[in-house]
Amino acid sequence: MSGGGGGTERYARRLLRQVQALEVPTLPNPDVAPPSRIAFARAAGFELDAWQQEAVTSTSRKLLFLCSRQSGKSTTSGLLAGYEACFTPNALILMLAPSLRQSGELFRSCLRMLQAIDPDELAVPAIVNESALRLELENGSRIIALPGSEATTRGYAAATLVIVDEAARVPDALIAAVRPTLATTNGRLVALSTPYGKRGWFYLEWTSGTGWDRSQVQAKDCPRISAEFLADELRSLGPRVFVQEYECEFFEADTAAFSTSLIERAVTSDVTPLWGRAA
Numbered sequence: 001m002s003g004g005g006g007g008t009e010r011y012a013r014r015l016l017r018q019v020q021a022l023e024v025p026t027l028p029n030p031d032v033a034p035p036s037r038i039a040f041a042r043a044a045g046f047e048l049d050a051w052q053q054e055a056v057t058s059t060s061r062k063l064l065f066l067c068s069r070q071s072g073k074s075t076t077s078g079l080l081a082g083y084e085a086c087f088t089p090n091a092l093i094l095m096l097a098p099s100l101r102q103s104g105e106l107f108r109s110c111l112r113m114l115q116a117i118d119p120d121e122l123a124v125p126a127i128v129n130e131s132a133l134r135l136e137l138e139n140g141s142r143i144i145a146l147p148g149s150e151a152t153t154r155g156y157a158a159a160t161l162v163i164v165d166e167a168a169r170v171p172d173a174l175i176a177a178v179r180p181t182l183a184t185t186n187g188r189l190v191a192l193s194t195p196y197g198k199r200g201w202f203y204l205e206w207t208s209g210t211g212w213d214r215s216q217v218q219a220k221d222c223p224r225i226s227a228e229f230l231a232d233e234l235r236s237l238g239p240r241v242f243v244q245e246y247e248c249e250f251f252e253a254d255t256a257a258f259s260t261s262l263i264e265r266a267v268t269s270d271v272t273p274l275w276g277r278a279a
Helices: 002-021 037-043 050-057 073-087 100-116 172-182 200-208 227-237 239-247 260-266
Strands: 062-067 092-096 127-130 134-137 142-146 161-165 188-193 213-217
Touching (some): 037 073, 050 062, 050 073, 050 213, 062 073, 073 092, 100 142, 100 161, 161 172, 172 188, 172 200, 188 200
Parallel strands (some): 092 142, 161 188
Antiparallel strands (some): 127 134
16 A cells, blocks of 8 residues: 555656646736837837838727838738737737738738747737637637638627728628627727729728728838839839829729719709609
């Protein structure tokens, strides 16, 4: 009996040593204020442009960013998603784009940022589950990339943040399907895009929507885009495409039979309809 007891004690001590050697991940202390979003970006290896600093520090619930090509939309989206996931426990962040490939790239930009943060520099929750299009942190937060399909979005609820990249090319039906996911959380909707003609939900919200915080970022506002590059693009693309892609100008769709301004001028309440006014 005594020999059996000694064996049990030795086994217990060995288990104790193994447990003590384990590296247990430490969640951010809820009693300690989270780092600033600027500090989070620096920990991930980014020094932000002025417009990006404004974007990541804004507290508005609805944000629209009309952006030049290569102005840093994906970086901004990744930082917004990563910060929300790290410092809002049990958050659900949905990242949308017109195609699965685009939303996947958006997701990977966020994943790379989280992986780049040194835990000795900044305490962030560890990634406990990861796939090509989704990840889960140990604080219960999830980031999920979705393609531009209305059907794939309806199964989600209680999102705390929805990010829409190249939003001008995302179908109206997809936006109509994703907005209700924010209903019970009073979550945030952030849409970033270059122009894509005077059509669709993004153009309408940019020109006449209510409750949005709007910012425009032209190529000249981005310090990483040189004047020489822009001059070469203007020669290669021509004025119309250049102005749309780099100066954020909305143009009429090529297939439009009538211009938007002509249609707006034709609609008035001052003319009595042929069938008479309603009683």
